[in-house]
Amino acid sequence: MVVTVMLECENACTISNWTPGVEGLSVLNNIPNNIQHIHLRYLNITTLDSDLLDRMKISNDETFHATILHSPIQQVYLSSRTNITSLMLLDTNISHIEIEPHNPKLEILTIMQSRLRSVPDSIKQLAVLQAFDIVQSLVDSVDLSLFCKLQRLQVINLMQNKITFLNYSRTSGVEFPSLRVIYLAHNQLTTISMNDFNGMKSLNILDLSNNSLYNLEGQLRSSTLTELELSHNRFTELSCCGWNLSSLMILNINNNSLQRLPDCMEDTMPIVSYLSLVSNVLSSDDNIWDRLARLTQLTLLDLSYNRLTSMVWDNVTLSTRYINIRNNPMKYLNIPMAIDGFNVDMGCTTIEQLELSSRSFNNTLTGTYCIPIRCSWHSEVAYNGNQLKCDKIMEECKMCV
Secondary structure (H helix, E strand, C coil), X not given: CCCCCEEEECCCEEEECCCHHHHCCHHHXXXXXXXXXXXXXXXXXXXXXXXXXXXXXXXXXXXXXXEEECCCCCEEEECCCCCCCEEEEXXXXXXEEEECCCCCCCCEEEEECCCCCCCCHHHHHCCCCCEEEEECCCCCEEEHHHCCCCCCCXXXXXXXXXXCEEECCCCCCCCCCCCCEEECCCCCCCEEEHHHHCCCCCCCEEECCCCCCCEEECCCECCCCCEEECCCCCCCCCECCCCECCCCCEEECCCCCCCCCCECHHHHCCCCCEEECCCCXXXXXXXXXXXXXXXXXXXXXXXXXXXXXXXXXXXXXECCCEEECCCXXXXXXXXXXXXXXXXXXXXXXXXXXXXXXXXXXXXHCCECCCCCEEEEECCXXXXXXXXXXXXXXXXXXXXXX
16 A cells, blocks of 8 residues: 655644655745644654755744654654754654754754663754653663753753763863753652752752652752652652752652651751642641641641641741641641631541630631541630530541541
């Protein structure tokens, strides 16, 4: 059966089943001048080079996006004459990329589902690159110094690879002047030096989740970092002593094996507003509540699925709006004065005793499903702020089993 090349154009053009070596390049002449995006599906070549890429037309506003997918391409050569501003290579056999110096156009390079085992050294030739992605490939190690002189680079995305080692061979001069986001999630890292990120003066998000990390070396110091992702790793303990994260607002350390809060956390990240430690093995020891009370900007605290047996805040006025402690073996709960709108989800706990310093019982305890007691005010007239009458409930709640 003969499969012929197909060209379909509307807002973008799609070329399917094209074999340039047989059918030539004339199909590109039929692409309208105003087209900004071209899709090449089932492109029957093993080498993608300048003969094809340099022939693609530029739209009127000089931006052109090319997506090549489901093709047996093994090698890619990007010349300095290529006029593409965004290139996506999806589901290919790419194992080698070569980039000529002084490419003036390419701003976004995305490679997904390839056979690349390393970041190409010639990536540093892309002077105007803003976003670089190698995702779902075979990359096993990365030297961050390859990116450090790219003046416009804002995003590095290396998720879902096989990375076991991260290196940074420092150079002289300004490094990573525009870098805002690094995604290293879903790799095989076991340890990493946090010092490697300290020279990134614009970094906002660092995602190290879904690795096998059990140790963080060095001291992370950043005045710009706002989000740190450490979930789904193998931490049993974590020290933040010597760190300085003065702008950090979001910290996720879910699904680890932490037995206590990270050391020095409350001193080194003072304005954290969203803290999630779901599915660890935290207990009520280690002054956990006193330490958390020092995070005066904390808005949302999620400690569900841990081993907490009590929640006790002494002489504290909480600024937190939401605390999730469900699915803990909680026996005793003491809730102090709190701002309006404050609530606690204590569902699926084994609570035996409650003490409230606020009369807003119904508003504060929004999650009272599947707990073994039912409480009400002992006396409306003689209310003194902490008198509750609680009766045991013997019914089994299947929802929490």
